[in-house]
Amino acid sequence: MIKIKELHKKFGKNEVLKGLDLTINEGGIFAVLGPNGSGKTTLIKSILGMVIPQSGTISLNKKTIKKDWEYRKDIDYLPQIANFPNNLSVKELIKMIKDLRANNTDKDLELIELFKLGSFLDKKLGNLSGGTKQKVNLVLTFMFDSPLIILDEPTTGLDPISLIRLKDLINKEKEKGKTILLTSHIMSFVEEIADEIVFLLEGVIYFKGTTQELKTKTNQPDFEHAIASILTDSYA
Amino acid sequence: MLKILKYSFYDLMRSRWSYVYFFFYLLLGVVLLFLNNNLSKAVITLMNVIITLVPLIGTIFGVMYYYNSKEFSELLLAQPIKRTSIFIGQYLGVALSLSMSLILGLGLPFVFYGIFMSSAIWDFTLLLVTGTFLTLIFTALAFNIALSNENKIKGFGYAILLWLFLAVIYDGIFLMSLVFFEDYPLDKLSLIGTMFNPIDLSRILILLKLDISALLGYTGAVFKQFFGTNFGLIISITVLSLWVIIPTYFIKRKAERKDF
Numbered sequence: 001m002i003k004i005k006e007l008h009k010k011f012g013k014n015e016v017l018k019g020l021d022l023t024i025n026e027g028g029i030f031a032v033l034g035p036n037g038s039g040k041t042t043l044i045k046s047i048l049g050m051v052i053p054q055s056g057t058i059s060l061n062k063k064t065i066k067k068d069w070e071y072r073k074d075i076d077y078l079p080q081i082a083n084f085p086n087n088l089s090v091k092e093l094i095k096m097i098k099d100l101r102a103n104n105t106d107k108d109l110e111l112i113e114l115f116k117l118g119s120f121l122d123k124k125l126g127n128l129s130g131g132t133k134q135k136v137n138l139v140l141t142f143m144f145d146s147p148l149i150i151l152d153e154p155t156t157g158l159d160p161i162s163l164i165r166l167k168d169l170i171n172k173e174k175e176k177g178k179t180i181l182l183t184s185h186i187m188s189f190v191e192e193i194a195d196e197i198v199f200l201l202e203g204v205i206y207f208k209g210t211t212q213e214l215k216t217k218t219n220q221p222d223f224e225h226a227i228a229s230i231l232t233d234s235y236a
Numbered sequence: 237m238l239k240i241l242k243y244s245f246y247d248l249m250r251s252r253w254s255y256v257y258f259f260f261y262l263l264l265g266v267v268l269l270f271l272n273n274n275l276s277k278a279v280i281t282l283m284n285v286i287i288t289l290v291p292l293i294g295t296i297f298g299v300m301y302y303y304n305s306k307e308f309s310e311l312l313l314a315q316p317i318k319r320t321s322i323f324i325g326q327y328l329g330v331a332l333s334l335s336m337s338l339i340l341g342l343g344l345p346f347v348f349y350g351i352f353m354s355s356a357i358w359d360f361t362l363l364l365v366t367g368t369f370l371t372l373i374f375t376a377l378a379f380n381i382a383l384s385n386e387n388k389i390k391g392f393g394y395a396i397l398l399w400l401f402l403a404v405i406y407d408g409i410f411l412m413s414l415v416f417f418e419d420y421p422l423d424k425l426s427l428i429g430t431m432f433n434p435i436d437l438s439r440i441l442i443l444l445k446l447d448i449s450a451l452l453g454y455t456g457a458v459f460k461q462f463f464g465t466n467f468g469l470i471i472s473i474t475v476l477s478l479w480v481i482i483p484t485y486f487i488k489r490k491a492e493r494k495d496f
Contacts, residue, residue, distance in 0.1 A: 011495070045495075045496070048313075048314050049313075049319075050310075050313050050314065050495070050496045051495045051496065052493060052494075052495060069316060069317065069318045069319065070316055071316075072314065072315060072316040072317075073316035075314075077314040079310065079311075079314065083306075083307035083310060083311075084307055084308075084311065085247070085305065085307055085308040085311075086307075087247070087250070087251075096243060097311075097315070099239065100239055100240075100312070100315055100317060101315055101316060
């Protein structure tokens with residue numbers, strides 16, 4: 001369970017999170033939505049300890065994460081932009097991350113097969129296309145069986161067939177009772193996959209609930225328009 | 237931390253620049269020794285090269301490595317690894333691989349020349365020790381600069397300025413102040429002034445060890461009295477160590493507070 005209380009974060013003068021409160025229960029797929037610059041990535045990076053908030057507390061399973069780092073072994077994180085050291089090959093990178101996490105999983109083989117990465121294993125990461133890099137990114141994220149999975153824009157650059165495979169993969173992980181936190185701008189993807197929506201607006205939670213509740217609240221027939229109506233209302 | 241150090245070290249060992257650096261020293265050592273045939277002269281020339289080149293390479297490599305491995309660091313930050321181990325590990329990886337290029341590059345030709353049978357072995361060892369110290373110091377300073385500047389160009393600029401200041405400008409200011417205040421007793425001031433610049437400290441340490449302090453005139457005598465004794469040597473090594481420890485501590489502090 002993730003519990004966030006009164007989270008504030010400023011980058012210089014730009015106040016991104018303004019006293020955000022959020023509780024995410026165990027199990028299920030949660031989608032964090034919001035316009036560009038609403039603080040989705042900042043929120044995710046705060047949970048990971050990559051961004052250090054000005055004030056507020058974040059606790060994971062009732063343990064505060066401040067100054068801790070070992071809790072990250074229970075998190076699998078997919079970064080938004082797949083940036084890897086360019087002079088390593090795919091195989092070396094996978095081996096290195098396994099070594100660093102001291103986890104000798106063999107789930108990577110399964111994932112390499114799933115995303116058809118076999119022929120890229122010996123290629124240098126600098127020479128891969130954006131979509132292929134994203135697939136490597138997905139392998140690195142899903143190969144450790146952690147109870148919390150955080151995905152920042154997982155669909156970026158994926159072809160339709162890989163997208164279907166990704167959805168299956170996410171659903172399979174959910175069935176194992178894992179908590180999955182994701183952000184995306186593709187509304188059809190979110191509607192299809194998410195159990196609950198967390199809508200961020202101007203640094204606070206504007207709405208939290210199911211897609212059905214959002215439709216009723218905004219009085220819109222479909223999800224995409226429901227989201228759009230929140231945005232037009234807030235900008236008006 | 238050791239794992240990060242290992243990966244950074246291997247990463248650098250695979251890079252072309254480590255070899256360029258290594259072969260440069262190898263060539264320098266061979267040329268100086270076998271064409272010159274005078275060991276103490278060779279050591280003095282080497283000192284002049286090391287004193288300016290090692291800090292320059294240390295700063296440039298440090299800044300460059302930090303910016304180039306940014307992606308790698310971001311990948312590591314999401315893993316269950318302590319933040320400070322990531323950056324201290326990378327710092328040590330860079331500093332140790334540079335030191336290794338220096339020690340091996342210069343050491344090999346000297347070993348073949350027969351340094352072990354010569355009386356200059358201690359002068360030579362001191363040269364390598366100060367070279368290693370300078371590498372550790374300037375790489376640490378470079379990491380501090382890179383950690384505080386998101387902008388690459390700015391980071392490089394500050395790094396070059398730092399080197400220029402400590403290698404050239406500091407001496408100028410120091411000399412001018414000595415000339416300006418020549419009516420006053422200056423031995424204390426110049427001693428202290430030397431301590432605040434690791435390059436000067438290393439240079440004087442080596443010059444005195446080489447027993448050519450007579451070239452330095454009166455100041456040389458004061459310095460000889462201070463540095464020449466074992467007490468002076470211990471103090472200088474302590475100050476050089478402080479120059480390593482303090483910037484390393486700041487790397488740790490900066491790494492703990494930075495957003496990625």
